[in-house]
Amino acid sequence: MTYTLYGMAASLYTARARSYMRTNGVPFVEIKAGGEEFTQTVVPKIGRWIIPVMRTPEGAIIQDGADIIDHLDAAGFSKWPIYPEQPVLLVVAHLFDLFGSHGLLRPAMHYRWNFDAVNLPFLRSAFRDVLPSGLPTEAEDAAFTQASGRMRKAATAFGVNSDTFALVEERYRAFLGLFEDHLRDHPFLLGGHPTIADYGMIGAMHAHLGRDPAPLHLMQTTAPNVFRWVERMTMPESFVDETFATAAGRLFDAAALPASLLALMRFIAEDYLVEIAAHVEQANAWLAEQAGEALDAAYEARTQAKLAGFATFEWHGARISTVVLPYRFYLLQRLLDARDGLPQAESGNVDTLFAETGLSKLFQLRTDRRVERIDNREVWSRA
Template identity: 45%
Template sequence: MMTLFGIPCSLYTAKARSYLRKQGLAFEERSVGSSTFQEQVQPVVQRMIMPVIKSADGQIVQDGADILRFCDAHCSGKYPLLPESSILRAISYLFELFGGEGLLRPAMHYRWNFDDINLDFLRSEFQCLAPSGVKESDWPSLFEFASGRMRKAAKSFGVNEESMATIEASYDQFLELFEAHLRDHPYLLGQQPTLGDYALMGPLYAHLYRDPKPGLLLRQKAPLVARWVERMNTAEEAWTDYENASRSWVSDSDLPETLMALMRFIAEDFQPEMLAHIDYANQWLSDRPDLAAGTNGLDDPTQRYIGMAEFPWRGISLRTSVLPYRFYLLQFLQDEYEQSTAGDKRAIEDHFASCGLLPLLTSKTTRRVARLNHLEVWE
């Protein structure tokens, strides 16, 4: 049996946990505050980070994207991680990128800007982080430290007083679009969950379903999305909303309008940030022509961001942290596109162009990002 290390309120752990459950894979979950994690896992992954799995034969894999791919290759799950269609695979990679990174603003806003409703719940949730042996009396100060880091991270993702109203309007629009898609399709691409579903589960379950303030909002505004979250956390299938629905993949030649509407949302809401981050990273790389391959170019090899980029977003200006990890995820989409047959490549171009997403197929950093020894590095 494998072990998943994380905590219930962790966004990225939710992606891995959902995958393991839907696939029917046996696992136990332990906290990153446990002595097992601190003594056996953290020295290997080199930082306090989650999720991490330890396989039955002792292999350690860190990061949700890598965990899903490792399990897909080495475990006998119920479903393939990706459909066979190259076009639908490209869309899956798009939603993996957006699900993990593009919904961070509403996830962080609704968690950390409603203390009157959320705070007691979060104090309890974050106690899972307490290292073994910590006294109960010491926990309040540890929570203040941990939550303070998360509040700082929220600001680095563009959550501030000037952006709050816009973040809420953007999230309302996303919920409306996803709710409309789920009226006819149980999952993002139809008959079964795929990579994009698991990525969306990160923010939608860990923050926006479980936390009190956004959880009530989700149930009121998008009950089908709430039930999708519940469905994504069970091994059994629930067809109560879809007794007469098609049990097949969406058509890769005639994508549902509701799916294309979600893709257009990504073009408006997230693509400007990605393009600004790519431009920033390329200038950063240009300024470091002697940067050694296999390093992150920083004094701290465990640091995840290289600077801050500014870009226009829905009529305001945002300044957000540039994380090479996002380029690592983007590369899966771009590699799928570049390695497709000529016919599939044209079809991917047509679908992405019609949704305003063509730049994400070709805009890239001048050096690729890899993960080496559980860290993001430049090739």
């Protein structure tokens, strides 16, 4: 009963799914996305080239890291509850899932594509995962140049340009310091075992920032405990910290969260809240301009909802524009749904925590139409 993961060693979102599969003992093989099996058999079934994709032993095709993890969790593979039972921790876990998946894209793209003197030989090798096998050297070089060119262009769409290089590095170093402080005393984000918070964070922190040579050196030399967390999140063996051995797998008490976790939440408020707010505002303005028939047609066609353009906002004194990706709204909705589904007393505890950490506005950020995932695609809901 073996699963198949189609992806790329250097892929952020593949890393997220792979981390869950490794740490929870899922029997799987990984096949590179440039191979014939993926391009000729899987891509036609999902209608586009995108990774990660998982094939179940029964032959079902599931695309997207979150969906893959949820499918395997429902199948009973999780060694520990990846969605915390404590309501406050559940919403916090979704916060880090959102931030890790999208709030770390700027440093992830910057440290990959703007350090060619150090990174380029490694990246040329890593990108063979998405190239056809057996290409002559000249053809392989040309294919890499084309693929890397697309990704360099994508980096600018996430606000990475020569005017922001220094600021991106400053903010990432600040984050790395806070994460290092937290992991010095705690093996995982929310305590004694990984949750969806860790799986959301590991994509950028492993595939880009904990594997590419330039940021890997930075992590190992300035944040060794973060690097050790990356190792724990990518190994099949269970990790048990002696501090937690008497209550294996226990998570924090939601009523007494460590100061280091609150500091990380405040960083998210300072670094990412303005961006996701600008994206929701831009998406709603775009939705208001669309005729209902056009949106319903897009729904029927199962089109990707990447149509809302760019959002512009002030980020630590710099004015930047970033591409609006409705998948962010899908993850944001998971956070909002977790909070909205709580009894009043519990939601009050969540609201208090998010107010204390500067994140209250997050609960007001709602697109006028929900983003749904149907047939492995993001689409705008009908209502």
